Amino acid sequence: MRILLCAAALLLTAACASGPAQSTDGPTDGPDVLRVLAGSEIKDLEPLLRRAGSEAGVKVALTYTGTLDGADQVASGRADGKADATWFSSNRYLSLLDGAQAKLSTQTKIMVSPVVLGLKPAKAAALGWNGKPVTWADIAKAAGDGRFSFGMTNPASSNSGFSALVGVAAALSDADGALGAEQVASVTPRLKEFFSAQRLTAGSSGWLADAYARDPSVDGMVNYESVLLGAREPLTLVYPGDGVVSADYPLTLLASAPEEKKVLYGKLAAWLRTPAVQKEIMTGTHRRPITGGVPLDARFGAAQLIELPFPNRRSTADELIATYLNQVRVPAQATFVLDTSGSMKGGRIDALRQALVALTGADTSASGAFTRFSERESVTMIPFSGAPREPVPFTVPERNPETVLAAIRSFAEGLSANGGTAIYDSLRTAYDRPVESGHYGSIVLMTDGENTDGSDYADFESHYRALPEEKRRVPTFVVLFGDSDVEEMRQVAELTGGAVFDARETSLTSAFKEIRGYQ
Amino acid sequence: MAVVRGVIGSEKKPFFDDPRVRAAFARHGLRVEVDTAGSRQIVTDVDLGRYAFAFPSSVPAAERIKRDRGATVTYSPFYSPMAVATFEPIAGLLAKAGVLSNSGKSHQTLDIKKYLELVAKGTRWDEIPGNSAYKARKRVLLTTTDIRTSNSAAMYLSVIGYVANGEDVITSDAQIARIAPVLAPAVLDQGFSESTSEASFDDYLALGAGKTPMLVVYEAQYLAHVFAGDGAIKPDMRLVYPSPTVLSKHTLVPLSAAGDRVGRLLTEDPELQSLAATYGFRTTDPRAFAGLVAKTGAPAAADLVDVVEPPTYERLDRLITTIDAARP
Numbered sequence: 001m002r003i004l005l006c007a008a009a010l011l012l013t014a015a016c017a018s019g020p021a022q023s024t025d026g027p028t029d030g031p032d033v034l035r036v037l038a039g040s041e042i043k044d045l046e047p048l049l050r051r052a053g054s055e056a057g058v059k060v061a062l063t064y065t066g067t068l069d070g071a072d073q074v075a076s077g078r079a080d081g082k083a084d085a086t087w088f089s090s091n092r093y094l095s096l097l098d099g100a101q102a103k104l105s106t107q108t109k110i111m112v113s114p115v116v117l118g119l120k121p122a123k124a125a126a127l128g129w130n131g132k133p134v135t136w137a138d139i140a141k142a143a144g145d146g147r148f149s150f151g152m153t154n155p156a157s158s159n160s161g162f163s164a165l166v167g168v169a170a171a172l173s174d175a176d177g178a179l180g181a182e183q184v185a186s187v188t189p190r191l192k193e194f195f196s197a198q199r200l201t202a203g204s205s206g207w208l209a210d211a212y213a214r215d216p217s218v219d220g221m222v223n224y225e226s227v228l229l230g231a232r233e234p235l236t237l238v239y240p241g242d243g244v245v246s247a248d249y250p251l252t253l254l255a256s257a258p259e260e261k262k263v264l265y266g267k268l269a270a271w272l273r274t275p276a277v278q279k280e281i282m283t284g285t286h287r288r289p290i291t292g293g294v295p296l297d298a299r300f301g302a303a304q305l306i307e308l309p310f311p312n313r314r315s316t317a318d319e320l321i322a323t324y325l326n327q328v329r330v331p332a333q334a335t336f337v338l339d340t341s342g343s344m345k346g347g348r349i350d351a352l353r354q355a356l357v358a359l360t361g362a363d364t365s366a367s368g369a370f371t372r373f374s375e376r377e378s379v380t381m382i383p384f385s386g387a388p389r390e391p392v393p394f395t396v397p398e399r400n401p402e403t404v405l406a407a408i409r410s411f412a413e414g415l416s417a418n419g420g421t422a423i424y425d426s427l428r429t430a431y432d433r434p435v436e437s438g439h440y441g442s443i444v445l446m447t448d449g450e451n452t453d454g455s456d457y458a459d460f461e462s463h464y465r466a467l468p469e470e471k472r473r474v475p476t477f478v479v480l481f482g483d484s485d486v487e488e489m490r491q492v493a494e495l496t497g498g499a500v501f502d503a504r505e506t507s508l509t510s511a512f513k514e515i516r517g518y519q
Numbered sequence: 520m521a522v523v524r525g526v527i528g529s530e531k532k533p534f535f536d537d538p539r540v541r542a543a544f545a546r547h548g549l550r551v552e553v554d555t556a557g558s559r560q561i562v563t564d565v566d567l568g569r570y571a572f573a574f575p576s577s578v579p580a581a582e583r584i585k586r587d588r589g590a591t592v593t594y595s596p597f598y599s600p601m602a603v604a605t606f607e608p609i610a611g612l613l614a615k616a617g618v619l620s621n622s623g624k625s626h627q628t629l630d631i632k633k634y635l636e637l638v639a640k641g642t643r644w645d646e647i648p649g650n651s652a653y654k655a656r657k658r659v660l661l662t663t664t665d666i667r668t669s670n671s672a673a674m675y676l677s678v679i680g681y682v683a684n685g686e687d688v689i690t691s692d693a694q695i696a697r698i699a700p701v702l703a704p705a706v707l708d709q710g711f712s713e714s715t716s717e718a719s720f721d722d723y724l725a726l727g728a729g730k731t732p733m734l735v736v737y738e739a740q741y742l743a744h745v746f747a748g749d750g751a752i753k754p755d756m757r758l759v760y761p762s763p764t765v766l767s768k769h770t771l772v773p774l775s776a777a778g779d780r781v782g783r784l785l786t787e788d789p790e791l792q793s794l795a796a797t798y799g800f801r802t803t804d805p806r807a808f809a810g811l812v813a814k815t816g817a818p819a820a821a822d823l824v825d826v827v828e829p830p831t832y833e834r835l836d837r838l839i840t841t842i843d844a845a846r847p
Binding site (some may be wrong): 253 | 524529555556643654656665668709710711712715724726729744750752
């Protein structure tokens with residue numbers, strides 16, 4: 001009975017009900033262990049998977065990663081030898097990457113969940129969407145008129161956001177087949193209308209659900225049906241009549257897996273498709289069974305769900321994500337509070353420079369290309385040591401972003417380490433700056449040590465609690481690095497509705513990349 | 520017990536996983552383990568050095584592997600015609616659109632020539648007059664697997680290619696250049712397609728007409744469930760046959776002596792042959808299959824007259840590459 005969770009960078013989220021993902025407390029490999037690179041979406045299957053040890057003779061060691069990052073790892077071959085199988089909510093984007101097909105062996109679909117809209121019941125009733133046929137065009141119209149607000153994950157980090165984006169674009173484009181790049185351009189104005197109502201973003205579907213639960217001003221979420229059905233407060237699910245995009249969770253054997261792991265894969269896949277386990281997946285995680293023998297519960301509704309065509313070309317998928325980030329979404333107001341104290345000297349300040357430079361377009365991998373600072377984004381740098389330095393603001397323009405990206409890059413390259421560590425005075429400086437209207441604000445706090453100068457955590461907490469609501473809505477994502485005070489950093493994240501990212505075992509670059517999904 | 524590992528088309532995996540099949544091999548001292556891959560992947564991507572046999576789902580792919588690997592024999596223990604799995608309301612709409620008709624025999628046929636005319640016109644489901652059953656804005660398109668990876672899609676291309684080529688097997692690059700633009704929308708406009716026939720059939724069974732109103736399948740995939748009486752085939756599901764159709768001859772290429780034994784046993788062992796029939800395959804001796812059809816009342820075509828030959832592997836490969844280059 002051992003499930004091994006080697007979480008990548010996301011250590012724990014303050015609001016996360018499922019609790020911290022722990023690093024391993026047992027062997028990460030062994031003759032009866034199948035190493036699976038997985039999307040965090042399947043985290044809710046952990047209790048079930050623990051039983052695979054006794055019932056299927058397979059212990060499952062899960063390592064979580066983001067959708068595009070995971071696709072990158074598989075297609076580039078970096079997953080070879082480290083993982084035997086993958087389990088993402090969909091292999092569609094992955095299959096579009098060059099060289100990916102050759103990396104994949106047997107794929108076995110395990111369950112299904114469409115991405116749909118869930119609204120607070122009163123809001124759904126007010127919009128007249130209870131049990132009435134609704135299309136994405138109706139939804140986009142109401143969104144454009146400001147009649148409801150919603151949260152959705154970042155399409156570059158999470159499959160639910162990506163599926164939703166594809167679905168909405170396919171439905172609003174009036175296309176009768178798969179989207180092409182030209183259609184992405186022509187549907188952009190309608191996408192802007194729809195996404196003008198987005199008030200929450202997140203790097204993972206689970207975190208989105210938690211952030212939604214904390215924020216009573218948001219009316220609903222675009223998320224997996226399974227997440228919406230599992231929400232703490234009941235939601236009314238709106239199934240657009242013109243179609244959806246569904247996740248089908250293929251457990252996929254990597255072609256590089258050794259023979260003995262292939263046997264384990266076969267056992268696990270067969271066990272997961274037995275009627276008893278399929279039924280349990282349905283009742284326990286609100287996902288639809290993939291095998292025909294298990295009758296569907298009434299809560300899934302009787303309506304036929306039209307599946308919208310998914311692009312069959314990587315350039316179209318990429319164009320769609322880039323259009324969302326650079327033209328469609330509510331732009332980000334990202335503030336970086338960066339420790340440049342004396343303890344950062346040497347390799348640490350180098351790592352910080354690199355992590356920031358990667359966000360200016362230097363990282364050209366599939367996952368990296370979408371983490372760079374986006375067009376229309378406002379970026380403020382507040383380096384600090386014994387006191388906060390003067391904030392340095394940048395605004396990436398809507399066209400020709402290169403000049404500003406280059407300016408951010410040279411700012412990052414010019415960072416040097418010296419002096420004490422005034423964490424809370426600096427964080428306070430970030431919170432005291434004006435909130436830009438029409439932006440989605442967030443703060444990244446990176447520090448490698450304990451607070452040595454200025455106000456302390458208690459001072460910050462009382463200052464924060466006295467801030468106006470619009471400022472208190474800004475979450476702080478803290479990055480653990482070097483000798484961070486883990487407990488205090490966790491408190492900051494919890495207080496502000498942010499999350500903790502651990503760069504101590506990985507790298508600042510990967511932690512920053514992951515945080516970009518939440519900004 | 521000697522372990523023999525093979526790489527096979529995904530649609531044969533349930534057969535190889537069957538405890539009865541495993542027991543039949545065990546009686547001959549063999550434990551057969553299989554990985555699945557698309558037939559074209561088996562030719563191009565899979566490291567065949569790791570396997571004792573390759574078992575793609577068509578003669579062209581098998582012939583190519585045989586040549587590449589210097590094998591001397593191949594075994595074709597069973598075959599299955601390409602068919603279309605659909606649903607009652609969809610079948611009704613197809614009949615209304617003039618594409619589906621009674622063959623005059625036991626089964627309904629989908630007229631590929633008329634279907635291609637519908638594709639050329641870009642007809643959408645919600646444009647079929649009198650359609651209140653399936654108001655999707657999607658085009659009327661058969662769902663296929665990925666032409667780049669999967670044999671069932673390649674078999675389907677053989678059929679529509681034959682029709683587009685003026686009812687003739689494709690034999691020249693000039694013909695390919697002429698018909699590729701006609702065929703491309705039929706496979707590419709559906710968008711993302713699954714890489715294996717097993718995955719797309721999962722969608723058909725579990726998600727129904729919303730995702731997959733009509734799917735190109737191996738007849739065996741559908742009949743296996745009918746023969747098993749496992750409840751997966753619901754009362755509104757229908758099996759129809761394209762006209763013309765093509766036979767998918769599952770052909771095993773031995774890559775070692777142990778692989779050769781597997782091929783011979785599949786072809787000659789009466790028990791393995793009759794087990795193959797329970798998986799919906801038509802075998803050398805037609806009695807087992809016919810018996811199962813009679814016993815279950817399965818909607819299998821008794822005799823298919825309009826059957827065409829697939830082009831050679833190289834021609835088919837060229838056709839796939841040419842069409843794929845036109846991705847939208």
